[in-house]
Amino acid sequence: MSSSFLPLGSRDLLPTDLIKQEKLRHIVMNTFKSWGYQPVLPPTIENLDILDKGRPQFAKETFKVIDRDGQLLALRPDITLPIARLAATRLSQVERPLRLCYTAKVFRQSPHLSDERREIYQAGIELIGCKSTDKVYSLGQINKANLECISILLEVLEKTGLTDYKIVLSHIDLWKYAGEIFHRVEEFLEIDLEAELDSILRKGDFIEYQKAIAKAEERCSKSLKASKEPSELKACFESSLQDTPLNYLKKACFELTGEPIKILDYLDHDSVIYKELSAIVALEEIFGKDKFIIDFTMRPDPNYYTGLYFEVVIPNTGKPIGKGGRYDNLMSSFGQSEPAIGFSLQVDALLRYAQADKYSGLIEEGKKMRIPTQDNNPAALIHSIKQSMSLRTKNPVVIID
Amino acid sequence: MLYKKNNYRIAIPKGALFQSSCDILKKANLEFDFQDRKLIFETNEKNIEVLLVKPIDVPVYVENGAADLGIVGSDILGEHYAQTLTLMMLPFGHCELMMAVPNDSPIQSLAQTPDYCKIATKFPKLTRLFFRQKGIPIEIIELNGSIEIAPLTGLSEAIVDLLATGRTLKENGLIKIETISKHSARLIANRVSWQVNHDWIIKILTAINSANNS
Numbered sequence: 001m002s003s004s005f006l007p008l009g010s011r012d013l014l015p016t017d018l019i020k021q022e023k024l025r026h027i028v029m030n031t032f033k034s035w036g037y038q039p040v041l042p043p044t045i046e047n048l049d050i051l052d053k054g055r056p057q058f059a060k061e062t063f064k065v066i067d068r069d070g071q072l073l074a075l076r077p078d079i080t081l082p083i084a085r086l087a088a089t090r091l092s093q094v095e096r097p098l099r100l101c102y103t104a105k106v107f108r109q110s111p112h113l114s115d116e117r118r119e120i121y122q123a124g125i126e127l128i129g130c131k132s133t134d135k136v137y138s139l140g141q142i143n144k145a146n147l148e149c150i151s152i153l154l155e156v157l158e159k160t161g162l163t164d165y166k167i168v169l170s171h172i173d174l175w176k177y178a179g180e181i182f183h184r185v186e187e188f189l190e191i192d193l194e195a196e197l198d199s200i201l202r203k204g205d206f207i208e209y210q211k212a213i214a215k216a217e218e219r220c221s222k223s224l225k226a227s228k229e230p231s232e233l234k235a236c237f238e239s240s241l242q243d244t245p246l247n248y249l250k251k252a253c254f255e256l257t258g259e260p261i262k263i264l265d266y267l268d269h270d271s272v273i274y275k276e277l278s279a280i281v282a283l284e285e286i287f288g289k290d291k292f293i294i295d296f297t298m299r300p301d302p303n304y305y306t307g308l309y310f311e312v313v314i315p316n317t318g319k320p321i322g323k324g325g326r327y328d329n330l331m332s333s334f335g336q337s338e339p340a341i342g343f344s345l346q347v348d349a350l351l352r353y354a355q356a357d358k359y360s361g362l363i364e365e366g367k368k369m370r371i372p373t374q375d376n377n378p379a380a381l382i383h384s385i386k387q388s389m390s391l392r393t394k395n396p397v398v399i400i401d
Numbered sequence: 402m403l404y405k406k407n408n409y410r411i412a413i414p415k416g417a418l419f420q421s422s423c424d425i426l427k428k429a430n431l432e433f434d435f436q437d438r439k440l441i442f443e444t445n446e447k448n449i450e451v452l453l454v455k456p457i458d459v460p461v462y463v464e465n466g467a468a469d470l471g472i473v474g475s476d477i478l479g480e481h482y483a484q485t486l487t488l489m490m491l492p493f494g495h496c497e498l499m500m501a502v503p504n505d506s507p508i509q510s511l512a513q514t515p516d517y518c519k520i521a522t523k524f525p526k527l528t529r530l531f532f533r534q535k536g537i538p539i540e541i542i543e544l545n546g547s548i549e550i551a552p553l554t555g556l557s558e559a560i561v562d563l564l565a566t567g568r569t570l571k572e573n574g575l576i577k578i579e580t581i582s583k584h585s586a587r588l589i590a591n592r593v594s595w596q597v598n599h600d601w602i603i604k605i606l607t608a609i610n611s612a613n614n615s
Contacts, residue, residue: 058469168596204486254606258599295596298487315597316407318466401601 009118020351020359025103028123030154032101035127040100042082048072050081053333061108075107077121080342087128088334098128122187125152125343136341139272143279146308148340150280154287161354167291170298170309189219201299206253213250256296263294264397276308304330321349368397409449409601412468414456418586421493422472428612459484476584480526485589492613494586496565498527500579503552513577521551524562531581549573550605
């Protein structure tokens with residue numbers, strides 16, 4: 001292919017696009033700033049090993065660079081990782097909570113679709129740490145941070161002019177809801193069923209999911225039959241096979257998605273997961289009805305998420321335009337243990353689905369003032385430049401022709 | 402202006418799975434009048450449309466949200482990656498991906514496959530995966546149809562293709578020596594549709610399920 005063509009997945013931004021993008025960026029960043037968030041910008045190039053703390057797929061999707069010394073570097077595939085690094089190092093002594101925001105590009109190459117865009121312009125916030133002096137973070141503090149984060153997300157979406165978006169909520173601790181028994185089954189069979197089911201759901205394969213549970217169930221009942229000692233686990237399986245936690249999970253992939261009222265009703269009202277999610281759904285009081293959907297089959301993509309996880313979707317468009325969640329363990333991998341939450345939105349997708357006319361800022365040709373000049377008269381040219389400078393105080397554009 | 406769709410859509414494949422797809426939708430009380438050359442059909446439910454597309458395009462429509470649901474063979478899902486939800490197995494479209502050679506080939510079993518054996522196939526990804534797992538290096542010749550004539554014309558030494566009845570194989574003097582994977586039809590969904598139109602999808606799922614069980 002000729003080198004005069006663009007590489008796959010790249011684009012030139014033309015004036016119309018760039019002006020719209022700048023306007024949107026302005027609205028988004030101003031909203032973030034009005035909540036007390038301060039802008040930061042990590043470097044484009046990071047050490048490759050920062051990715052070890054992210055998701056395994058990053059390794060495949062990242063553009064790698066080798067420097068003069070043979071050091072392996074990466075074009076950042078994600079912004080949360082570098083900001084976590086920054087927060088744990090140079091900003092480690094700054095008063096908590098740390099409120100940071102950004103608009104920046106991430107660089108990825110999708111292993112599946114070669115023409116998917118490789119430079120993704122993202123806008124987002126990170127809320128890191130909390131005021132507490134002790135190291136235990138209460139549900140109250142988690143809720144406070146969750147609500148602040150989701151409120152900002154909703155406000156930004158409203159301000160960009162999006163109308164029919166939905167926030168889809170999920171939670172890492174889905175399996176806790178399946179109960180103590182679930183973990184005993186895992187222990188008993190010496191398998192990590194949770195990790196297995198998570199990875200199957202990430203692929204979206206409900207048939208595999210059913211098979212994995214059926215397999216665990218079969219192994220369980222086989223081993224239990226063989227063991228002579230009566231155990232609680234055995235009793236649970238023998239009492240009524242219909243009600244085993246595994247049987248519950250089998251149905252779960254079809255029943256744990258839908259309107260919050262319905263799904264929250266399924267959950268134990270004393271569970272942390274219920275308290276976290278119902279607190280968020282209560283934001284509809286401010287932002288209007290039908291903003292949220294719960295989908296527990298949606299498992300977070302980067303594996304640094306630890307609790308609440310959410311995606312922003314627009315009905316009938318196919319793919320999410322933003323995502324976020326809690327990453328309470330990521331900070332400790334950079335040497336500073338503290339809870340954190342954040343989200344990022346894809347700026348291009350926002351522009352695509354928001355009311356586009358709101359952002360068109362091109363100045364019409366007719367409104368541009370032109371001063372005619374003569375090429376070979378330096379004195380007149382100086383005069384024209386002087387004249388244009390004073391005219392610019394009243395006219396948006398003055399061009400020396 | 403960006404296109405917005407207001408109806409629910411189900412993409413079904415042309416070809417081998419077409420009739421069974423119509424039948425299962427009919428059992429789930431979704432009917433439409435098939436007309437030659439038409440590709441979008443209104444159904445008896447006024448907000449549901451059926452799209453008729455090439456089998457390998459079904460996951461594309463569903464992944465991008467142009468269709469909410471789709472019916473497609475698991476062979477295609479395995480060969481062409483798409484980010485969709487696989488909701489359930491459907492009881493038709495059973496076939497297997499297999500390796501076949503000419504009747505008089507010196508290769509009579511998988512173990513006799515020579516290194517860098519030339520294999521013609523429409524399924525390069527599944528074929529490569531299978532032989533890599535077996536540790537046999539092969540050379541894939543990617544074709545788009547009439548795979549059976551590849552060994553007869555000297556283009557390849559073996560083929561990997563779908564086998565439903567075995568008739569085409571026999572007529573071309575080929576014999577199956579190894580099963581690579583078994584396949585059948587799947588119901589797939591777009592994830593955002595699954596979230597946003599959940600009640601409708603569950604309704605369709607339930608109707609198909611009870612039609613299957615009756």
